Amino acid sequence: MTKMPKNSSTQRELAFPSSSQTLCPIARVQDVVGDRWTVLVLRELFLGNRRFEEIQIQTQATPQMVASRLKKLESDGLVERRIYSQRPPRHEYCLTEMGVAFHPVFLALRAWGETWFKSNDEEVAIQYIHVPCGQDPGLGPDCRSCAKVMRRGELSAKLSAPYGAERQARLDAFKGR
Amino acid sequence: MTKMPKNSSTQRELAFPSSSQTLCPIARVQDVVGDRWTVLVLRELFLGNRRFEEIQIQTQATPQMVASRLKKLESDGLVERRIYSQRPPRHEYCLTEMGVAFHPVFLALRAWGETWFKSNDEEVAIQYIHVPCGQDPGLGPDCRSCAKVMRRGELSAKLSAPYGAERQARLDAFKGR
Numbered sequence: 001m002t003k004m005p006k007n008s009s010t011q012r013e014l015a016f017p018s019s020s021q022t023l024c025p026i027a028r029v030q031d032v033v034g035d036r037w038t039v040l041v042l043r044e045l046f047l048g049n050r051r052f053e054e055i056q057i058q059t060q061a062t063p064q065m066v067a068s069r070l071k072k073l074e075s076d077g078l079v080e081r082r083i084y085s086q087r088p089p090r091h092e093y094c095l096t097e098m099g100v101a102f103h104p105v106f107l108a109l110r111a112w113g114e115t116w117f118k119s120n121d122e123e124v125a126i127q128y129i130h131v132p133c134g135q136d137p138g139l140g141p142d143c144r145s146c147a148k149v150m151r152r153g154e155l156s157a158k159l160s161a162p163y164g165a166e167r168q169a170r171l172d173a174f175k176g177r
Numbered sequence: 178m179t180k181m182p183k184n185s186s187t188q189r190e191l192a193f194p195s196s197s198q199t200l201c202p203i204a205r206v207q208d209v210v211g212d213r214w215t216v217l218v219l220r221e222l223f224l225g226n227r228r229f230e231e232i233q234i235q236t237q238a239t240p241q242m243v244a245s246r247l248k249k250l251e252s253d254g255l256v257e258r259r260i261y262s263q264r265p266p267r268h269e270y271c272l273t274e275m276g277v278a279f280h281p282v283f284l285a286l287r288a289w290g291e292t293w294f295k296s297n298d299e300e301v302a303i304q305y306i307h308v309p310c311g312q313d314p315g316l317g318p319d320c321r322s323c324a325k326v327m328r329r330g331e332l333s334a335k336l337s338a339p340y341g342a343e344r345q346a347r348l349d350a351f352k353g354r
Contacts, residue, residue: 023302023340026220028285030209032294034213043203077293097263098293104318106203108285113202116254116275125200141281141318144325149319162198 032076035103039109041069045079045099046106046152050092057174058167078102095142103152111139125163129156155173196281209253210279214238216286218246222256222276223283223329227269234351235344255279280329281318302340306333 020026032159033039040059049055070093073079078099081091114124130137131154135145142149159167198284199205210216217236226232235242247270250256255276258268292299307314312322319326336344 003233023299023337023343024200024220025287025294025302028294029290030213030216032212034212034216037208039207040204043201068209073229078289101293102289105282105289106284108282108318109206110202112282113206117205118280124201124202141285142214166200 032072032078033105035069037065038069038073038106041066041073041098042078042102043106044093045093045095046103047157051093052093053174057170060170073099090172102150107150111141114139123160123162127158127160129158130154132154145169152163187204194311209249209255210282214242215246215250217278218243218250219272219279220254222270222272223280224334227271229268229270230351232270234347236349250276277329284317284327286307288318291316300337300339302337304337306335307331308333 002010009047014016033042037059041055044055044058047058049058052066052070054064055070059066059067067152070079070081074081074093078096080096082092082094084092104122110126118124128137128150129135130145130148130150132148133143133146135143137150137155140150182344198329210219212238217238218232221232224235226235227246229240230242232247237241239327247256247258251258251270255273258270259271261267261269277282287303295301305324305327306312307315307320307322307327309325310320310323312320314327314332315321317327
């Protein structure tokens with residue numbers, strides 16, 4: 001089981017200004033992640049793509065859409081902006097502890113999507129190895145091999161060949177412009 | 178671990194007409210559930226509210242918004258409409274197997290929301306009992322008491338007093354109109 005961090009009242013005020021009239025956690029989080037493009041931006045951050053251009057290429061959103069989502073994710077506390085180059089000034093975007101804690105939602109979405117939105121001839125987009133046992137953990141939430149909960153830090157990820165090709169094609173198309 | 182149903186090619190065609198250019202399961206499902214109001218409609222269905230008016234009252238969406246989300250959920254295969262009264266003709270909305278299979282995503286959203294979007298003096302909105310062991314399972318995905326995966330059919334749910342009062346107040350306000 002995950003040790004749940006206590007959140008400070010500062011985080012609370014940042015995190016749900018517009019829906020504090022409800023106690024429902026689902027409604028509160030939908031103000032933050034109830035938008036398709038926000039979820040795709042988070043997906044890229046979880047895949048390790050921290051730079052604006054990479055995120056734009058792989059989500060296929062416009063620069064304006066990516067910028068607005070990153071800005072909101074930053075103000076909601078899921079993302080931190082860090083400078084990686086002074087001249088010219090360049091930023092990268094990193095998940096905060098709160099952002100990383102969203103990972104189980106991704107695993108659950110992945111399980112549902114791989115089960116219900118794939119034809120029989122399509123393989124999983126991302127293949128995991130569950131590091132503690134060295135096996136394919138399946139779709140979770142528990143590893144189908146060792147029965148432990150799948151945690152982000154214990155998963156080694158590899159793109160399937162077709163999904164890797166799909167992402168490479170987006171990169172090539174962008175560079176070709 | 179959950180036995181994953183095989184989906185038919187019919188379901189596939191219904192389910193992701195607009196994003197079949199990607200193999201990413203996250204992107205595919207965002208076409209279906211990447212909208213705040215859709216998620217709130219699903220929440221009500223999971224809470225057992227099957228009628229249009231109940232869904233409208235508790236989501237606080239307009240009738241038009243509820244109608245469009247239910248229609249899309251039906252065409253996407255998550256919801257089935259059933260007649261419960263002939264005169265006048267009245268429908269209720271039921272989750273299909275595919276809709277019920279979305280439940281782990283709700284559990285993950287709940288866990289994240291209860292952890293990061295609640296102040297210390299707010300209790301969980303819905304209290305569960307894990308029926309197989311009779312204990313509070315915590316936020317999951319595994320029961321903190323018996324370590325088994327939390328499954329929808331094995332959870333007995335009870336609204337916390339403040340969340341129950343919040344929902345009752347919405348109902349009263351609607352009836353008072």
